[in-house]
Amino acid sequence: MTQTSDTTSYKDIKRTVLRRIRSGEWQPESLLPNEQELAVEFSCTRTTVNRALRELADEGFLERRRKAGTRVLSAPQRQARFTIPLVRDEIEAMGGTYRYALVSTETQPAPDWLGARLALRPDQSVMHVRCMHFSGNTPFQFEDRWIVIDSVPQVVQADFSGTGPNDWLVQTVPFTNVELTFLASRADAALAGFLDVSEGEPVFTAERITWLEGQPVTFAKMYFAAGYRMTTEF
Amino acid sequence: MTQTSDTTSYKDIKRTVLRRIRSGEWQPESLLPNEQELAVEFSCTRTTVNRALRELADEGFLERRRKAGTRVLSAPQRQARFTIPLVRDEIEAMGGTYRYALVSTETQPAPDWLGARLALRPDQSVMHVRCMHFSGNTPFQFEDRWIVIDSVPQVVQADFSGTGPNDWLVQTVPFTNVELTFLASRADAALAGFLDVSEGEPVFTAERITWLEGQPVTFAKMYFAAGYRMTTEF
DNA sequence: AATTCCATTTTGTATAGACTTTAAATTTTT
DNA sequence: AAAAATTTAAAGTCTATACAAAATGGAATT
Structure with a gap:
C-alpha cells in the first residue's frame, strides 16, 4: 500500500487524539486503546500510530509505559520551550x-x-x-x-x-x-x-x-x- | 534484517553526529551527507538515519530542508524546556x-x-x-x-x-x-x-x-x- | 505471607521498499 | 535579462513486518 491523499497521517491521528482528550471522551488517567487497536481504527499501520502517540507523549499530553499502555495525563504537562538567543x-x-x-x-x-x-x-x-x-x-x-x-x-x-x-x-x-x-x-x-x-x-x-x-x-x-x-x- | 545487539540504533547515530559536531569535524553551516549516504556509512536504513537527524533538528542542533539537505546550525538553538507545574x-x-x-x-x-x-x-x-x-x-x-x-x-x-x-x-x-x-x-x-x-x-x-x-x-x-x-x- | 520466577502484553525500534512534497537548480520562454 | 515552467535531489511519510525490551500480573517457590 502507498501514501495517497486519503491516507491517515500521523498528524491526523495526533489531532484526533487531542480532540478526544479535550472533549473529555478520553478522561484524564484513562487508558487509551493500544497501538494495534488504534491502527485498526485509523486504518493505518501501528508504526504510524506509534509516531503520533510518541510525539504526543513527548509534548506532555500522554504517558506511555511498556505493557502498561498509554494513558492521558491528568494535568497536561505542557512544556514552555524557550530558545535563548544570543x-x-x-x-x-x-x-x-x-x-x-x-x-x-x-x-x-x-x-x-x-x-x-x-x-x-x-x-x-x-x-x-x-x-x-x-x-x-x-x-x-x-x-x-x-x-x-x-x-x-x-x-x-x-x-x-x-x-x-x-x-x-x-x-x-x-x-x-x-x-x-x-x-x-x-x-x-x-x-x-x-x-x-x-x-x-x-x-x-x-x-x-x-x-x-x-x-x-x-x-x-x-x-x-x-x-x-x-x-x-x- | 532484524534488530540484533550489533544493530546501529538511531541513538547511536545521534551520539555520533553530535560528537562530530562538537569535535569540529562537521563545522557550523556545513552540509551533512544526505540520509542515504549516512545510511550506508552506518549500515542501516534511511528510516533510522531519518529519525536520528529529525530528532537532532527538533532539539535545535541541525536545520533540515528538503532538497537543500541537512546543515549544522552555527549557534545551536538549544531550547530550555520549562514544565510549569501547578x-x-x-x-x-x-x-x-x-x-x-x-x-x-x-x-x-x-x-x-x-x-x-x-x-x-x-x-x-x-x-x-x-x-x-x-x-x-x-x-x-x-x-x-x-x-x-x-x-x-x-x-x-x-x-x-x-x-x-x-x-x-x-x-x-x-x-x-x-x-x-x-x-x-x-x-x-x-x-x-x-x-x-x-x-x-x-x-x-x-x-x-x-x-x-x-x-x-x-x-x-x-x-x-x-x-x-x-x-x-x- | 512474602519472594522469586516466568509468561504475556504493550510499547520500542529496526528493516526494506515505495510514494509524496518541497524547494533548489536548470531550462525554456517571454 | 527577467520570468515562468520543468527537472531533480533531498527530506518527509507511509506500509508491512519482525524482533527487542520493559513491566505487569500471576504462578511457583520459599
Missing part, C-alpha cells in the same frame, strides 16, 4: 544595533560561593569577565561571567575587548549540559549605573551554568535592562 | 503544605488594557479573581487573574473560596495556545502586603495568557515570593 541576535531581531563593551577581566582563585556552585576544587582559578551589551546607545544587558580556566585553558589568551565572552565560548567550547535559572534581583549601585536605572529597581536576571561532560565550564549572570520580558508561546 | 504540586514537591486563600472576586467589564491584550470586544466582561497560595504559613504566590466570561460561561457559578481558579480552569476548560512571559516587577504596597516583603522589592512575575482555538480564555499574573527561582536543566 544577545546580538536578540537585539538585531528587534531592529537595534548591537554594541558591546568590556568592563573588566581578571584572573583569580574561584570565590567560595562559585566553587560551591560549580563543585570546583579549592585551588582552581577562574577568569572573571564583566561586560555590557547595548542596543544602540541604550544599555540592554550587563553580563557577569566566570570561566573555569582548567576547563578552557585557551581562555587566558582570549581577547574580550571586541567580542563578548559568550560569543567566544560558543565558538570555542562545546557544552553538553546547561542549568538555566530566571529570577528577579535588586539593582545595587554598580548595576544601577550599568543599566541606567535607579538603585533598588527590580532587574530581570538569568543565571546560566554550562558543563562539558560533567566538567563545569562557565557561570554567567545576565542582568537585563528595565522592562525586559522573556516571552514564549506554545 | 502551584500546589510545586509546593508539595518542596515538602510544604499547600494552603489557598481567596482574596476577592468581582465581575466587571474588561478594563481597556486587558481588552487590548486579549483582543476583546468593548462589551465583553470578565471575572477578576485575586488569591493567595501559601506554603505552610509562608506566602508563596499572589495570583491576579481575569477570566473571559463569554469563553467560560460556567465561571459565574464557580466557587473559588476553596479551590483556586487555576485548578478549576484546568479541570473545566481545555486550551490550545498559551503565551507565557517572565519578568521582574516591583512590589507596590498591596502586593508587598500579600507577599510579606517591603514595598519596592523586586518580585519575580509570570504572566500567562490562555486561548482555546483563538478565543481568549484567561489572563493571569502570578507574583512569586522573595527568593523565587525558576530553574531548568537541559
Whole structure:
C-alpha cells in the first residue's frame, strides 16, 4: 500500500487524539486503546500510530509505559520551550544595533560561593569577565561571567575587548549540559549605573551554568535592562 | 534484517553526529551527507538515519530542508524546556503544605488594557479573581487573574473560596495556545502586603495568557515570593 | 505471607521498499 | 535579462513486518 491523499497521517491521528482528550471522551488517567487497536481504527499501520502517540507523549499530553499502555495525563504537562538567543541576535531581531563593551577581566582563585556552585576544587582559578551589551546607545544587558580556566585553558589568551565572552565560548567550547535559572534581583549601585536605572529597581536576571561532560565550564549572570520580558508561546 | 545487539540504533547515530559536531569535524553551516549516504556509512536504513537527524533538528542542533539537505546550525538553538507545574504540586514537591486563600472576586467589564491584550470586544466582561497560595504559613504566590466570561460561561457559578481558579480552569476548560512571559516587577504596597516583603522589592512575575482555538480564555499574573527561582536543566 | 520466577502484553525500534512534497537548480520562454 | 515552467535531489511519510525490551500480573517457590 502507498501514501495517497486519503491516507491517515500521523498528524491526523495526533489531532484526533487531542480532540478526544479535550472533549473529555478520553478522561484524564484513562487508558487509551493500544497501538494495534488504534491502527485498526485509523486504518493505518501501528508504526504510524506509534509516531503520533510518541510525539504526543513527548509534548506532555500522554504517558506511555511498556505493557502498561498509554494513558492521558491528568494535568497536561505542557512544556514552555524557550530558545535563548544570543544577545546580538536578540537585539538585531528587534531592529537595534548591537554594541558591546568590556568592563573588566581578571584572573583569580574561584570565590567560595562559585566553587560551591560549580563543585570546583579549592585551588582552581577562574577568569572573571564583566561586560555590557547595548542596543544602540541604550544599555540592554550587563553580563557577569566566570570561566573555569582548567576547563578552557585557551581562555587566558582570549581577547574580550571586541567580542563578548559568550560569543567566544560558543565558538570555542562545546557544552553538553546547561542549568538555566530566571529570577528577579535588586539593582545595587554598580548595576544601577550599568543599566541606567535607579538603585533598588527590580532587574530581570538569568543565571546560566554550562558543563562539558560533567566538567563545569562557565557561570554567567545576565542582568537585563528595565522592562525586559522573556516571552514564549506554545 | 532484524534488530540484533550489533544493530546501529538511531541513538547511536545521534551520539555520533553530535560528537562530530562538537569535535569540529562537521563545522557550523556545513552540509551533512544526505540520509542515504549516512545510511550506508552506518549500515542501516534511511528510516533510522531519518529519525536520528529529525530528532537532532527538533532539539535545535541541525536545520533540515528538503532538497537543500541537512546543515549544522552555527549557534545551536538549544531550547530550555520549562514544565510549569501547578502551584500546589510545586509546593508539595518542596515538602510544604499547600494552603489557598481567596482574596476577592468581582465581575466587571474588561478594563481597556486587558481588552487590548486579549483582543476583546468593548462589551465583553470578565471575572477578576485575586488569591493567595501559601506554603505552610509562608506566602508563596499572589495570583491576579481575569477570566473571559463569554469563553467560560460556567465561571459565574464557580466557587473559588476553596479551590483556586487555576485548578478549576484546568479541570473545566481545555486550551490550545498559551503565551507565557517572565519578568521582574516591583512590589507596590498591596502586593508587598500579600507577599510579606517591603514595598519596592523586586518580585519575580509570570504572566500567562490562555486561548482555546483563538478565543481568549484567561489572563493571569502570578507574583512569586522573595527568593523565587525558576530553574531548568537541559 | 512474602519472594522469586516466568509468561504475556504493550510499547520500542529496526528493516526494506515505495510514494509524496518541497524547494533548489536548470531550462525554456517571454 | 527577467520570468515562468520543468527537472531533480533531498527530506518527509507511509506500509508491512519482525524482533527487542520493559513491566505487569500471576504462578511457583520459599
